[in-house]
Amino acid sequence: MTSDDPAPFVELREVTKHYPGVTALDAVSLDLRLGEVHALVGENGAGKTTLTGVLTGALHADAGEVFVAGKSVKLDSPAAARKLGIVGISQELAIEPYLTVSDNIVLGQEPTVGPGHQVLSRRLADSTATRALASLGASDVPLGSTAGRLSTARKQLVEIARALALDARVILMDEPTSSLPGSDASKLLELIRELRADAKAILFISHRLEEVIEIADRVTVVRSGRKIATLPIEEAPIDRMIELMVGRSIKDFFPPRRSLPGDVVLEIEGMSRDPEFHDVSLSVRSGEILGLAGLVGAGRTEVMRAVAGADPRDAGTIRLHGDELDPASPSDSIAAGIVYLPEDRTEQGLVLTMSVLENIALPSMARLTQGWGLLRRARVQDLGRQWCSKLGVRGRIEGSVANLSGGNRQKVVIAKWVATTPQVLIFDEPTRGIDVGAKREVFEVMHELAAGGAAIVFVSSEIPELMNVAHRIIVMSAGRVTDELQEHEFDEERILTAAFAAHVERKALT
Numbered sequence: 420m421t422s423d424d425p426a427p428f429v430e431l432r433e434v435t436k437h438y439p440g441v442t443a444l445d446a447v448s449l450d451l452r453l454g455e456v457h458a459l460v461g462e463n464g465a466g467k468t469t470l471t472g473v474l475t476g477a478l479h480a481d482a483g484e485v486f487v488a489g490k491s492v493k494l495d496s497p498a499a500a501r502k503l504g505i506v507g508i509s510q511e512l513a514i515e516p517y518l519t520v521s522d523n524i525v526l527g528q529e530p531t532v533g534p535g536h537q538v539l540s541r542r543l544a545d546s547t548a549t550r551a552l553a554s555l556g557a558s559d560v561p562l563g564s565t566a567g568r569l570s571t572a573r574k575q576l577v578e579i580a581r582a583l584a585l586d587a588r589v590i591l592m593d594e595p596t597s598s599l600p601g602s603d604a605s606k607l608l609e610l611i612r613e614l615r616a617d618a619k620a621i622l623f624i625s626h627r628l629e630e631v632i633e634i635a636d637r638v639t640v641v642r643s644g645r646k647i648a649t650l651p652i653e654e655a656p657i658d659r660m661i662e663l664m665v666g667r668s669i670k671d672f673f674p675p676r677r678s679l680p681g682d683v684v685l686e687i688e689g690m691s692r693d694p695e696f697h698d699v700s701l702s703v704r705s706g707e708i709l710g711l712a713g714l715v716g717a718g719r720t721e722v723m724r725a726v727a728g729a730d731p732r733d734a735g736t737i738r739l740h741g742d743e744l745d746p747a748s749p750s751d752s753i754a755a756g757i758v759y760l761p762e763d764r765t766e767q768g769l770v771l772t773m774s775v776l777e778n779i780a781l782p783s784m785a786r787l788t789q790g791w792g793l794l795r796r797a798r799v800q801d802l803g804r805q806w807c808s809k810l811g812v813r814g815r816i817e818g819s820v821a822n823l824s825g826g827n828r829q830k831v832v833i834a835k836w837v838a839t840t841p842q843v844l845i846f847d848e849p850t851r852g853i854d855v856g857a858k859r860e861v862f863e864v865m866h867e868l869a870a871g872g873a874a875i876v877f878v879s880s881e882i883p884e885l886m887n888v889a890h891r892i893i894v895m896s897a898g899r900v901t902d903e904l905q906e907h908e909f910d911e912e913r914i915l916t917a918a919f920a921a922h923v924e925r926k927a928l929t
């Protein structure tokens with residue numbers, strides 16, 4: 420398919436786009452072919468969204484040319500791009516929440532009847548919408564329901580259906596899976612395969628590099644507005660992509676460990692809750708990053724939530740500096756100095772209507788609100804500023820947290836809890852869904868906290884991350900601890916074997 424190099428359908432030649440103070444695209448050339456998924460990867464701010472903006476006609480390039488089917492074209496408006504068959508599925512879904520599914524699908528090309536053709540033809544609109552949804556295998560999405568009430572996955576389907584109703588040949592998807600749960604994401608990938616088989620050209624932007632490997636035919640890597648390389652996917656394994664994205668070798672990607680483990684801070688003994696976990700014992704020292712490895716469903720999150728007082732336990736003791744702790748709620752744990760940062764960022768209650776600085780100060784309010792009003796305000800601002808700069812939060816920190824990108828929101832969540840100066844921090848999959856640059860910053864923060872004497876539990880499904888960041892790794896499988904490795908024993912195969920241990924045992928028994 421890609422081996423005989425078909426002619427490009429869309430071609431960008433040396434496209435440049437400046438913003439005040441930054442060159443978002445610097446003479447970028449790239450081509451899209453029909454029947455092909457072309458992935459675009461790069462750190463936050465590399466220029467990916469700007470590139471899709473140029474192609475959808477939403478942004479005007481300062482220099483360069485775009486060709487469609489061999490002809491030089493002017494993409495000076497979204498309507499012009501649509502006419503050429505180019506449609507973007509946006510990062511912030513472009514759904515009209517108060518309109519119905521049907522109206523959303525025909526949006527911008529509503530079929531009309533009546534004198535002067537000003538009345539929407541409901542019948543035509545519905546039949547167009549029905550056809551588009553059916554071709555996506557999504558006939559179960561009700562035409563008449565209000566689009567704003569649909570799940571994210573279904574809103575996305577409506578957007579894709581709109582593209583098909585427009586007879587799009589080129590579909591640009593900017594991080595379409597970043598806000599989808601796993602099962603919906605794999606359905607979307609399946610759908611993308613069908614679109615490819617249907618001879619669409621697809622530009623696919625994602626931070627999830629496993630997805631890119633799974634779905635793309637070719638990949639283009641951009642860094643700081645420049646195109647670094649376009650490669651057939653077979654020549655771009657994940658670590659190669661990361662190297663190209665960050666511009667340094669993978670060895671330098673992980674910041675060095677900076678702390679030495681001291682005294683035991685947190686100790687868990689014989690903790691169980693049927694059927695999730697059984698007889699789990701572990702301890703974490705001051706200055707130590709303890710990695711917690713395992714497959715999804717191994718019980719790592721469940722154990723940690725019990726430690727954080729978010730869920731009950733049937734048996735087992737928790738000790739903090741030797742004193743027994745029996746947290747009945749998260750506030751008990753927080754008061755004792757144990758903070759749990761869950762994987763699901765929406766659950767952590769960033770208050771979207773509040774500013775970044777206010778969000779960071781929230782859990783520390785009790786401490787900050789002593790004294791006069793003015794002083795209070797200054798303290799809130801200081802605390803927020805201090806952590807934003809330590810964590811490299813990018814964006815307007817006086818403004819609403821809703822305006823930050825996903826990676827930066829993740830940093831605000833961390834800042835918010837870290838600002839309470841806890842003794843134990845449990846990071847549950849802190850790097851999921853954020854780009855490589857933000858990942859490195861999260862690791863830096865963990866090292867800094869450890870160097871400051873905190874005890875850290877780092878739950879991750881990425882074994883290389885654990886091996887390069889943690890001082891020690893405990894592996895869980897089906898609710899039990901199955902192995903423990905000191906730093907000099909770290910070995911990917913051994914960790915994987917332990918992660919599968921319970922499953923292998925079970926097979927042997929049956």
Ligand SMILES: Nc1ncnc2c1ncn2[C@@H]1O[C@H](COP(=O)(O)OP(=O)(O)O)[C@@H](O)[C@H]1O
Pocket residue numbers: 438439441442443461462463464465466467468469470
């Ligand atoms: N509307 C804008 N005004 C000013 N700068 C912008 C604007 N949009 C994007 N940028 C800047 O352009 C660069 C590329 O951004 P973007 O294309 O959004 O990157 P990506 O999608 O790869 O994260 C970044 O430095 C970003 O800050």
Ligand SMILES: [Mg+2]
Pocket residue numbers: 464467468469593
């Ligand atoms: Mg973007």
